[in-house]
Amino acid sequence: MRSPVPERSPAPEERIRAFGPGRVNLIGEHTDYNGGLALPFAISQGVIVDAVAVDDLMIRAHARDLDERFAFAVTQREREHGWRAFVIGMAAELEVLGVDVGGATLEIGGDLPRGAGLSSSAALEVALCLALLALAGIDPDEPGRLELARVCARVENEWVGAQTGLLDQLASLYGEPDAALLIDFATLELQPVPLKLGDWRLVVLDSGQRHEHADGGYNERRAECARACELLGVQTLSEARASAAAQLPEPLARRARHVLSENERVRSAVSALRDGDMPELGALLSSSHASLREDFEVSTPAVEATVARLLEAGAAGARIMGGGFGGCVLGLFAPGAHAPSDALEVRPGAGAHLLAD
Ligand code: GLA
Numbered sequence: 001m002r003s004p005v006p007e008r009s010p011a012p013e014e015r016i017r018a019f020g021p022g023r024v025n026l027i028g029e030h031t032d033y034n035g036g037l038a039l040p041f042a043i044s045q046g047v048i049v050d051a052v053a054v055d056d057l058m059i060r061a062h063a064r065d066l067d068e069r070f071a072f073a074v075t076q077r078e079r080e081h082g083w084r085a086f087v088i089g090m091a092a093e094l095e096v097l098g099v100d101v102g103g104a105t106l107e108i109g110g111d112l113p114r115g116a117g118l119s120s121s122a123a124l125e126v127a128l129c130l131a132l133l134a135l136a137g138i139d140p141d142e143p144g145r146l147e148l149a150r151v152c153a154r155v156e157n158e159w160v161g162a163q164t165g166l167l168d169q170l171a172s173l174y175g176e177p178d179a180a181l182l183i184d185f186a187t188l189e190l191q192p193v194p195l196k197l198g199d200w201r202l203v204v205l206d207s208g209q210r211h212e213h214a215d216g217g218y219n220e221r222r223a224e225c226a227r228a229c230e231l232l233g234v235q236t237l238s239e240a241r242a243s244a245a246a247q248l249p250e251p252l253a254r255r256a257r258h259v260l261s262e263n264e265r266v267r268s269a270v271s272a273l274r275d276g277d278m279p280e281l282g283a284l285l286s287s288s289h290a291s292l293r294e295d296f297e298v299s300t301p302a303v304e305a306t307v308a309r310l311l312e313a314g315a316a317g318a319r320i321m322g323g324g325f326g327g328c329v330l331g332l333f334a335p336g337a338h339a340p341s342d343a344l345e346v347r348p349g350a351g352a353h354l355l356a357d
Helices: 083-095 121-135 145-158 167-174 218-232 252-275 278-294 301-312
Strands: 013-024 040-054 058-063 068-075 101-112 179-184 189-194 201-206 317-320 327-333 345-346 352-355
Touching: 013 121, 013 167, 040 167, 040 345, 058 083, 068 083, 083 121, 083 145, 083 218, 101 121, 121 145, 121 301, 121 352, 145 167, 167 179, 179 252, 189 252, 201 301, 218 252, 252 278, 252 317, 278 301, 278 317, 278 327, 301 327
Parallel strands: 058 101
Antiparallel strands: 013 040, 013 352, 040 101, 040 179, 058 068, 179 189, 201 327, 201 345, 317 327
16 A cells, blocks of 8 residues: 655754664564564664754765765765665655655765674664655655555665565654564564563573674575465465475475474463463573574574673573574563673664654
């Protein structure tokens, strides 16, 4: 569905500050593009875009962490690489939605490390999206957040070249303090699940291995899942019967087994949270990791070493998070247990919003 947005004239001199949070996925990995279940939450760290309208129909952007600049005419549609692809793609996709994107200067900053598995890509897309919409005088709830998640995903799929699903964008746009979001990708139904950690702590520890979904094994996994669906005659792997999936040739049988077992673990994690059973949540994180390592094969030696560090420090459970092939590991610590000092504590925070200047 594409909801056309009424045209409005940009307001020169207006200053906008938009925040797009990163996300942590508690459990439910590689299920989004397989019509399955996931349980992510937005975190307090994110990308901030400071935007000012200008009237010469040029967008001039500055990425603070890289100290790189780039400028393009709003009508330009040439392909770019790296962070530039996000900016040019967002301007183009918002135009497709019917937004009259005007000239702007964009300062891109924030406190979210790139490529570390905290979804810096979605945070950047969402912050750019909110900033350009606000400059055009459009409330994000007018097209609706689901539509914005689709716009952001199109930027990533078509302009950046990573065939990612909707998990990260939905988490960043719909996050709520003190809750995770149960997302059913078959229906796109979202349900907040209270995440009461008490004195328990969730931390992420960087494996030090950077990953790029556009050129990593992520697209290969998607292709394998698509092939498995074709062979099984189903639309998504989540619809497959376990007995039929087990007959697939390898590695497709293992890929399908991961998706089906991961959906079950998401259901169990929701029950564990409702019961306040944190040790059970920890055990589910570890079994998710085993499945991602053995069946989905997205772990690496650097990730395994990071999981081992968290478990040796006393984590009740730990698992690779995000697309895999590097990035961050998530660990759950009981009260009194000490996470490694280079781990970052994460808590559920608010979804994307505009900040006061
Ligand atoms: C990345 C993608 C998501 C999702 C996860 C794996 O973070 O951006 O769409 O597929 O990997 O769960």
